[in-house]
Amino acid sequence: MSAIFEVQNLKRAFGGLTVTNDVSLAMAAGDRVALIGPNGAGKTTFVNLVTGNLTPDSGDVLIGGESVTRTNAIGRVRRGLVRSFQVTRLFQEMTPAEHVALAVLQRDGRAGRMFGHFLTMPEVMAEVIELLGKLGLRELMHRRVSEIAYGQQRLLEIAVALALKPKVLLLDEPAAGVPQSDTGLIEKALADLPADLAVLMIEHDMDLVFRFAKRVIVLAAGTIIFDGSPSEVTKDPRVREAYLGSYANASHAA
């Protein structure tokens, strides 16, 4: 089985701090992987490196068996590698409908069109309505993003990523900031994704991780310390040790 997405010996340091230390992994079409790890483990940095938002010191990134290490962020998106942002990056002055429409139009190579309006393009609107409906944002589709709640902005962040119809989807803490009552919407939207899509989700909510992932990767201090099935991850002594510092304390504090 050939990997649709592969990372080989990725390294990156900020000053003296090695944040990504020789990370390698491969994903096949249809994989549902969770990437977990304590705060500051380097998860977001890993996403930034593979998507081309940051340049690695060394290592390679491959999409569909082809190296994209020298391809810029735009080129990687066009090859089907799409991410969502941990801290929402949305256009405050634009509406959810405009966000999704822009993503759909861009995906179809029509974002440069200088005439017409997406509201009058039935095939675009059908997709906009379907996606926003799935994430519970239909009622808000014509509001400005600055007027909608943060939790709903998080859902829109996911809708934009899905609208690009990726082959490999990297979700950086999609449920962080989403009210508990709405995380079900995310799960349903993820469950509805095409079976051949490879998804890597960074997530702190372990319940969500266990329901979603068939494979869990644990990153600690920039190194992969575990890569295996969800049932084994909690028993692994190294994982327990890595988490003891942060989570034991966190649960005490809570």
Place this chain on the structure above:
Amino acid sequence: MTMVTMNDALEGSHRKGRKFGRDLAGLAVILGLAVVGYLLFPNNLALLTRMTAIALLVLSLDLVTGYCGVATLGHAALFGSGAYAAGIAAVHFGLTDPLLMLGCGILGGALAGLVCGLVILRAHGLPQLVLSIALIHLFHEFANKASSWTGGSDGLAGIAPDPLLGYFEFDLWGRTAYVFGIVLLAGVFTLLRRIVRSPFGMLCRGIKEDPIRIRAMGASPKLALMKMYAISGAVAGTGGALNAISTQVVGLDSLSFTLSAESLVMLVLGGTGSLFGALTGTIVFMFFEDIVSAANPFHWLTMVGVLLVAVVLFAPKGLYGTVVGLAMRWREARR
């Protein structure tokens, strides 16, 4: 489910209808103002025509500054290039047909837009502003030095356009030039309304807010901005050509830092990111410049200054943006 979709489709067409209505309203406003101007100042059509040309410059600036967030104090480079292109075509190449001159102006402006875009878009924020200032000085100096082509500081004189469409002479009263200008402005305005609402316009608004997000969608901000710069250049070039055709001279002032700065002041005054705002700012500023300066030559700039400070402090959306904001709040309150 189908009901829901129906509603959305209806809402869509309803919105479109409203937008279309605003298109027509915009056109009606321009034509209405043109008629009022003609009736009020029949002996000063030259001023109104200049106002029209400058309105094209301010619209053009709005495209890159208001819609794309590019900081520039050198936008007259596009206007002046259009003016010189039209003037040089007439004086040195005998292309005295006004439509051909217009074509040369549009081309010259678009080319200057590409050159400026190539340089200015390399930087962001303050460095971007400095680059734009450097550029306008370079353009100015270049035109000054190439005096065998441009007439240098004496200006490029001897532009004698043929009758428009072979029939309408450019008369002494400036009627033909005025009508020509208004038709150009109305045409450009309508075209720009479509462009800023199109997917491309939406893309540009996204770039203004967050280019990294746009890249993460797989679109190239650089490419879109270069396109916008070329369009902006074509619009400014239209204004430049109109100025060359109507005044029959092109001076170095059309390629000046002063004109660049003034056009930015006009845009901010009226409201950035709105085509109506650009028009409003131009009319208010040039009205002050001409009429108030005639009444009170010593203090008109002070008055413009005070107005600008007041607008920036108390109505940051500009005159037009603020009025629209108030109207919308009023309507919400009544609902």
